[in-house]
Amino acid sequence: MQPYILIVEDEDALATLLEYNFEKEGYEVAIAIDGEEALVMAAERTPDLILMDWMLPKLSGVEACRRLRRRKETQATPIIMLTARADETDKITGLDYGADDYLVKPFSIPELFARTRALLRRAKPSLLEDVIRQGSIEIDNKAFRVKAGEKEVHLGPTEFRLLDHFMRHPGRVFSREQLLDAVWGRDVYVEARTVDVHIGRLRKALKKNVEIDPIRTVRSAGYAFETAAS
Amino acid sequence: MQPYILIVEDEDALATLLEYNFEKEGYEVAIAIDGEEALVMAAERTPDLILMDWMLPKLSGVEACRRLRRRKETQATPIIMLTARADETDKITGLDYGADDYLVKPFSIPELFARTRALLRRAKPSLLEDVIRQGSIEIDNKAFRVKAGEKEVHLGPTEFRLLDHFMRHPGRVFSREQLLDAVWGRDVYVEARTVDVHIGRLRKALKKNVEIDPIRTVRSAGYAFETAAS
DNA sequence: GTTCGTGTGTCAGGAATATAACATAATTAT
DNA sequence: ATAATTATGTTATATTCCTGACACACGAAC
The missing domain is CATH 1.10.10.10 (Winged helix-like DNA-binding domain superfamily/Winged helix DNA-binding domain)
Known part of the structure; x- marks a missing residue:
């Protein structure tokens, strides 16, 4: 089964770019454009990994992250935060609130792939089975x-x-x-x-x-x- | 059938690069080297999407764009503008004159693909449907x-x-x-x-x-x- | 009933693929 | 290093299947 990834990103261009690249890499992709939608979609079908923007309309990425962690289904789901700010505070806070990794925009797609694979290998090795x-x-x-x-x-x-x-x-x-x-x-x-x-x-x-x-x-x-x- | 894309670009190297990549991605590609030729070719066979350089000999991209919009066949055809200038004025003007999206050179091929897919999905979903x-x-x-x-x-x-x-x-x-x-x-x-x-x-x-x-x-x-x- | 347009069987020619054979290159064993 | 083995790419030939054309039959329109 191909890994199912939920991308939470309100900026259309970036969301599309990510969707395109992940699909090409063999992932199944869904897109949510704000924190609330992300929660709904994650509830509908538990993703294998979540890619979440830091800044989101309605419900911030951090808050969405926290709520996802409270649910049993998504408690252990790897979450990668995408943030535009590069300062150290965000990093700590982000990780505190339950993200497993973070990337500062602009990031390279191959690096994102690498981190994604790393997290999936840890969380769901069977998905990346050789x-x-x-x-x-x-x-x-x-x-x-x-x-x-x-x-x-x-x-x-x-x-x-x-x-x-x-x-x-x-x-x-x-x-x-x-x-x-x-x-x-x-x-x-x-x-x-x-x-x-x-x-x-x-x-x-x-x-x-x-x-x-x-x-x-x-x-x-x-x-x-x-x-x-x- | 595979989507048919018209690339309007006078710089030979870029045109060839785009042609190569789009063909590889499964599109059918035609190239026009100036605005006038673009109008003729678009009339001969309506493209599913047009990729147009901003600066063109004979007839500028903007003008070509406007004329395409006046014709019934190409009125709703998605157009992506490629521009070398990065200033905000161009952006506004480009979209005003009927382009659906624009990219500033140099752009990444995957991003271009992503935007292409996004526009096609909106305009002609059946083309992308397998x-x-x-x-x-x-x-x-x-x-x-x-x-x-x-x-x-x-x-x-x-x-x-x-x-x-x-x-x-x-x-x-x-x-x-x-x-x-x-x-x-x-x-x-x-x-x-x-x-x-x-x-x-x-x-x-x-x-x-x-x-x-x-x-x-x-x-x-x-x-x-x-x-x-x- | 006549005329025009369409459906269908047949067939030769041709295009695309499968297979075998060979020469050469790459790898491994001695 | 040298020999032996294995893998690779090309070509020629055999085979399969598809295609386009034609002839004739059929049916609708007038």
């Missing part, structure tokens, strides 16, 4: 192992990255060019047809253990990974 | 799948694009020529009657699962997609 399973196929990024139907499968590095990429985006169709970008790398010059060959090799390797072919060919579009379940 | 449902028929552009009455339907690439086009404009009647333009592409020479054949194939594929025919034939005019609901 092991992904789809149907009877399992891929372990840490151990660089692939299992299909209980038995271990040996893949070359390229096929491994290919499968990994597919399994992180199940169901979605990727063109050969997209796969080259994502799996081979941006500035590598490789024939598009080469993708076919690796798809074939991946299929052959998986077929040894699993009956059905998890890779779907979409004529004139590319390939997609999917199990019967999806 | 899954469209009409009655008992569902089409998924990301996964390239079609379901009719719970069951999966297999379509060839052309039939898929045809159905996609219909479902994004439910109820509207398209002539064979319009369909050839939209589905086959502008510069393809194909017999108009071929559309009939593909309509037939699409109907046959859908009929397997759904009783009623969602495609209406409009004698001497063309075809339209509509479900009982509409």
